[in-house]
Amino acid sequence: MTESYDIIIVGGGLSGLYIATELAKDKTKTFKLLEASSQLGGRLQNDCRDNKIDVGGAWIWPQHQPNMKSLVKNLGIDTFPQPDDYSSTRVVNGAADIIERLSLPLKDFIETGCPINSCTQLNLNNKEDGDMCIELKSLSEKTFTAKKVIFATPPRILAQHVSFHPPLSEKKMEAMYKSQTWMAGVSKVALVYNSPLFIYSESNKALRAYPNHPAFQVYDGSPKDKSISVLTFFTLASLCDDGSNDEMLAKQCAKQFTDALSPSTIRANPYLVEGIQSFDSFHVKHWPKERYISDDEMPTTINPHPSPVKELAATEWNERLFFAGSETDQTSPGVMEGAVGSAIRVLEQIKSLS
Known part of the structure; x- marks a missing residue:
C-alpha cells in the first residue's frame, strides 16, 4: 500500500517539527512527517529522567x-x-521541552521508526509533460508519495543513507558529503x-591543557531552581581510558576538572x-552513536563550526x-537558530510556488 500526501517532511528534529507546525495551519494541504529513529527531537532529544538536565542542544542567545x-x-x-x-539563556525545563510542545498537537501527522532509504521522482502519466510526484521508500518497505518532499536532516547523513533517482x-x-554535522562527535x-555545590568555572582554558584527556569544555548545567547542581562536559569519549565505560568517563571528567583548578582556588575551598x-x-549521551546524526562512533577530533553553504539550501528536481x-541555514548553521531559520526559508520557498 502507498500513502499519498501533498507534502512529506523527512526528519523530526526542531527544523522538521517547526515546518510541520506551520503546515498544520493550512487545512488545504495534506502532509506527513517521517522520523527515522524512535524518538523525536534530533540533537535536542533528551533521555535523562530529569528533563532539567540538557544532554543535547541547550543555549539560546536572545x-x-x-x-x-x-x-x-x-x-x-x-x-x-x-x-x-x-x-x-537556557530553557527552564530543558530544551527538549521545545520538542514536546511542538510535537504534541502533531501526533496524528507523525510516524517514527521510519527510516527512508530511497527517493525517486516519478512521472505518473509516463509522458514528457506528465504529472510528477516523488516516491519515498523506507527500510521496512513502506511506500509514500508526495508532490513535494522536504528533507530536514543532517546533509551528510542524508547523502549516506538515501539513494536518489535521478541523482541529485x-x-x-x-x-x-563535505558537510559536517555540528556536535555529532561529542x-x-x-x-x-544532590546538594548545592560551589562550582568555579575557571577551567575551560585549563581543560585544554590536557589534550589526551576526554573533556574539552565544561559549563554550569544546574537548573534554574538550583534543586541540584550539575557540571556538564563536552567530551571525546574516544580519549577516555575505556571509551565504552560511562562511569569511567564520568570519573575522568571530574578528575580532569579538579586537576585544572588553580592552587589558589583549592586553598580557598579545601573541600x-x-x-x-x-x-x-x-x-x-553519546551523540556519535546516534545512527541518524553521526557517521563515526568513536571520533578523535571535533569538527569546526559549520559555515553557510548555499548549495545545501538549493532546491532540486524543479523545486x-x-x-x-x-x-x-545561510545565517546560523549548526545551532537551534539555524534549524528554525532553515525551516522558515523552506516554508517561504513552498509558499512562493503556490
Whole structure:
C-alpha cells in the first residue's frame, strides 16, 4: 500500500517539527512527517529522567537569535540566564521541552521508526509533460508519495543513507558529503550533585591543557531552581581510558576538572576537590552513536563550526525537493537558530510556488 500526501517532511528534529507546525495551519494541504529513529527531537532529544538536565542542544542567545526568541515566547516556554554566561539563556525545563510542545498537537501527522532509504521522482502519466510526484521508500518497505518532499536532516547523513533517482546535482551531493554535522562527535557528560555545590568555572582554558584527556569544555548545567547542581562536559569519549565505560568517563571528567583548578582556588575551598569528584549520579549521551546524526562512533577530533553553504539550501528536481535542517541555514548553521531559520526559508520557498 502507498500513502499519498501533498507534502512529506523527512526528519523530526526542531527544523522538521517547526515546518510541520506551520503546515498544520493550512487545512488545504495534506502532509506527513517521517522520523527515522524512535524518538523525536534530533540533537535536542533528551533521555535523562530529569528533563532539567540538557544532554543535547541547550543555549539560546536572545540578542542574536530572533527566531528562537520568538519560538519560545510563542510556545509559552520560560528561559533563564546561563549562570556562567549571561549573554545566553537556557530553557527552564530543558530544551527538549521545545520538542514536546511542538510535537504534541502533531501526533496524528507523525510516524517514527521510519527510516527512508530511497527517493525517486516519478512521472505518473509516463509522458514528457506528465504529472510528477516523488516516491519515498523506507527500510521496512513502506511506500509514500508526495508532490513535494522536504528533507530536514543532517546533509551528510542524508547523502549516506538515501539513494536518489535521478541523482541529485553534483554540486548538491558534493556539498552534502563535505558537510559536517555540528556536535555529532561529542559525548555530553552531566555530573549531578544532590546538594548545592560551589562550582568555579575557571577551567575551560585549563581543560585544554590536557589534550589526551576526554573533556574539552565544561559549563554550569544546574537548573534554574538550583534543586541540584550539575557540571556538564563536552567530551571525546574516544580519549577516555575505556571509551565504552560511562562511569569511567564520568570519573575522568571530574578528575580532569579538579586537576585544572588553580592552587589558589583549592586553598580557598579545601573541600572542593573531594566534593566535585564525589558526584551523586551522572548522565552520558553519546551523540556519535546516534545512527541518524553521526557517521563515526568513536571520533578523535571535533569538527569546526559549520559555515553557510548555499548549495545545501538549493532546491532540486524543479523545486519539488527541499532541504531544511540546521546545517543548511545561510545565517546560523549548526545551532537551534539555524534549524528554525532553515525551516522558515523552506516554508517561504513552498509558499512562493503556490
